[in-house]
Amino acid sequence: MNGGKHYGDILYWGTMAGSALVIVGSFMALVLGDSWMPIHQQYALLMGGQTLNHVPIGTVEFYTTGDGVILIGLCAAVLSVVPAILATLPHLWASGARIMALCGLLNAVLIFSAAVYSIS
Amino acid sequence: MKLLVKIPELSILLLATLGCYALAVYMVPAAAAPYATTSVMGIVVGSFVLSFIIAIVAVVAGIGGGVIFTPIVLGFTSIDTMIVRATGLVVAMFSGLISAAPLLRQGLVDIRLVYVCALPTVMGGVLGAWVAIEVEHAMGPQSDALVRLLLGLMLLGVAYVFLSGGGRNDYPKMGEAKGLGKYLGLQFSYFETSLNRTVSYQVVRLGLAMGLFLWVGFMGGFFGLGGGWAMVPVLNLVMAVPLKAAAASSGVLLALGNAAAIWPYIVYGALVPLLVAPWMLGQVTGGIFGAYLLSRVKVAVVRRLLILMLCLTSIKLIHRGLQGFGVLP
Numbered sequence: 020m021n022g023g024k025h026y027g028d029i030l031y032w033g034t035m036a037g038s039a040l041v042i043v044g045s046f047m048a049l050v051l052g053d054s055w056m057p058i059h060q061q062y063a064l065l066m067g068g069q070t071l072n073h074v075p076i077g078t079v080e081f082y083t084t085g086d087g088v089i090l091i092g093l094c095a096a097v098l099s100v101v102p103a104i105l106a107t108l109p110h111l112w113a114s115g116a117r118i119m120a121l122c123g124l125l126n127a128v129l130i131f132s133a134a135v136y137s138i139s
Numbered sequence: 140m141k142l143l144v145k146i147p148e149l150s151i152l153l154l155a156t157l158g159c160y161a162l163a164v165y166m167v168p169a170a171a172a173p174y175a176t177t178s179v180m181g182i183v184v185g186s187f188v189l190s191f192i193i194a195i196v197a198v199v200a201g202i203g204g205g206v207i208f209t210p211i212v213l214g215f216t217s218i219d220t221m222i223v224r225a226t227g228l229v230v231a232m233f234s235g236l237i238s239a240a241p242l243l244r245q246g247l248v249d250i251r252l253v254y255v256c257a258l259p260t261v262m263g264g265v266l267g268a269w270v271a272i273e274v275e276h277a278m279g280p281q282s283d284a285l286v287r288l289l290l291g292l293m294l295l296g297v298a299y300v301f302l303s304g305g306g307r308n309d310y311p312k313m314g315e316a317k318g319l320g321k322y323l324g325l326q327f328s329y330f331e332t333s334l335n336r337t338v339s340y341q342v343v344r345l346g347l348a349m350g351l352f353l354w355v356g357f358m359g360g361f362f363g364l365g366g367g368w369a370m371v372p373v374l375n376l377v378m379a380v381p382l383k384a385a386a387a388s389s390g391v392l393l394a395l396g397n398a399a400a401i402w403p404y405i406v407y408g409a410l411v412p413l414l415v416a417p418w419m420l421g422q423v424t425g426g427i428f429g430a431y432l433l434s435r436v437k438v439a440v441v442r443r444l445l446i447l448m449l450c451l452t453s454i455k456l457i458h459r460g461l462q463g464f465g466v467l468p
Binding site for chain 2: 022023024026027028030031033034035038039041042044045046048049050054058059061062065066067068069070075076085086087089090093094096097098099100104107111116118119120122123125126129130133134136137
């Protein structure tokens, strides 16, 4: 037993929860029209090779729109990797695979640091 | 249908996604030009369906979806390369995230092997993503042409790897434990149902493999491909991991490796939520279907189709890259 089951289960349900948020955000943006930029305008710019002048991920208002909720869902699913790794570490450590546990911890630190650096 | 009954959360996800898109198509009044509601919803629903198919092919062929998505979209649309590469990483990682649980439960993947291989992949991925952004800053619009040209050339190499099969080895002989692999005790086993026996293997050449994973991570992060296409050969040919375990480990490794590479693209604002949402949902639902179909589909047929697609796409990418540099009209 090396905690692999915990890793898989946390990732599975983390991805499912993130997907649910992505659907809610899609509903807000596509059906209710709650988007930081009108969806028709976004697609017209995208298909024309424009960059939308970079999505305003640094503003609080953005996260109250459908687009923001989609991004939160995506990030939550990606970040579920971190608790999934952490849940396996005690099992690896206890089974004597201490270097692998340290590798796992380093992976979690790298992913979490990349996320924190981005958000800050 | 059986699968939808067996996994209720998959049914709910699929129904909610299709319901949301159906409501958007039928309830939202038509918008003004240049992009009418029907055109936008056509792209959204088309993206979801295409992503669903790509996820199934990716899981069956044992590669990430990024290697299919990124070249096709870069070759055949005008969407900005940074946005395509950011979306490509999402496509590459989500089928791996969702399929990790069943693969780990079956014993095909050992989490200890994944953690060791993921370390250089994660570092390479972040580095590749940052370099991609720096190249974009330094070269401006010309970086688009450069990326298309380089990716086209690289895909020819990927097609060659698939075509040659790389002398792949279903069940490599147990190598002698030595070096880093021996020190870390990297010996694993899993129950192979087709042989009705336990297959054991010893990881060899770990140092070389770590260097290769750093390179694979870098290329995956830079081009938004993920890197699953190269992970299977490294695991199987270099580290002597049995082919089935290598393909399964590659998906799990891909998800972990890209979990760090995606963040520089998010900071840059290259991840457009409305564009990426149908691709992500298609990967999650298609990834589960792909894992279920894995045992029923002839993998060789899928691989041949993939090689043909890679060759055609690489020609288109090289052509567009040369056009961008003004070499071709």
